[in-house]
Amino acid sequence: MGSYVLRRVLQMIPVFFGTTFLIFVMVYTLPGDPVVALFGEKAADPSVVASIKHTYYLDQPLWKQYLHYMGNLFQGDFGTSFTGRPVADIMADAFPVTIRLALLAFVFEIVVGLGFGVVSGLKRGSIADTVVLVLTLVVISIPVFVLAYIAQTVFATNLGWVTPTVQDSYDLTQLILPAVVLASLSLAFVARLTRTSIGENLRADYIRTATAKGLPRRTVITRHLLRNSLIPVITFLGTDLGALMGGAIVTEGIFNVQGIGNVLYRAINQKEGPTVVGIVTVLVIIYLVASLLVDLLYAVLDPRIRLA
Known part of the structure; x- marks a missing residue:
């Protein structure tokens, strides 16, 4: 290992x-x-x-x-922006906000996406399966900026549960709605991917063998079905964490979240090369670390990978 x-x-x-x-x-x-x-x-x-x-x-x-x-x-110096401010200081102010937003979106994506996918996969052809397929298709079909506008109209303007834009980017409760919008597309993909993977493994020989041995259904599902079905889902989730941080530009702009997406958007418009390169370099490192963690999780989920 x-x-x-x-x-x-x-x-x-x-x-x-x-x-x-x-x-x-x-x-x-x-x-x-x-x-x-x-x-x-x-x-x-x-x-x-x-x-x-x-x-x-x-x-x-x-x-x-x-x-x-x-x-x-390699000396820890990300350069200096054209305004004279160190890029490391700019990222130190913005990255914590985006990390909170991305982690909230990631948790929502895992809990709801996996939940929908497991229910849909285990009850293929049922009403619950149809509802999940229709809802995820609708979410996939709607652009993020349109979904954000709908969320603002419904939950902020009509219901008054939240403010239309984030007033304090460090307040975790104000980041919930932007996080839901940010996670929506990935959530739909996770649900569909989980459903497909579970459906394929339900027809596999090892599941039929485990059932024929008289193992309880819960044991068959948790110890055999889910562990193998989650491997492609883990692959998607591992790379998606970096994508959530890098893809937060639109969401942060609409909800006025003062995170790294907003900083990156302004830097691109102002041709702030040092800032753009510094931010993207950190995102590359996040992608690589997430990819490594995904590979290690493969060995946890499937002993054959660990032995190989």
Whole structure:
């Protein structure tokens, strides 16, 4: 098991460098000069522009800029934004909000999505199964920004249960509605994926053998059916945690959540390369760690993977 973990960690190294390099290239080769854009409509003094570019290492070839960035990164320095504020400080203010929002959405996705999927999978063809299929199809068909507007209208304007936008991004109760909206699409996929996986495993030989041996139905479901059925679901959930954090841009914008999505959106609009690269680098690390944890969970759910 230890050698397997070591191999997976070693595989993450080229993925990390390759991904961050592609992100770096895409951000810093965008059309337009971000330094000139800082001056707005005013004419930029060439000497001042040259000085700023030298300060941010923008006067060097792209590969040198990347090596310079990675060298600073391994020292814990994510760079400095064009406003003079360290990118690490910007992320330290915004990431805790997005982490709360994403974890709330993730819990809702697991509890409701898995619950719906298990009920639907065990009772295929029933009224409950039909209701789950219809509801998840509706959720998948509605864009997130439309779903957010509907949620604001129903729960804030009509029922008055919540405020239309978040007033305090550090108040966990105010993040519940944005979290539900953020989790809605993933929840629908989890429910359908769980239903399909359970349906396939119910027809497997090992389930028929366990039932023929006279094992209680609860034991067959919990110890045999669910453990094998959850493997593809765990794969989706592992990668989705990073997707929830990266995909929170729309949700945070609509509900005025002062998280990393809002910061990233503003940074892209203002061509704040250091901020964009720093945030996305952290998201890449989150994806890689989540992927590693998913691989370790495989061994817990299926002993054959652990032995292999």
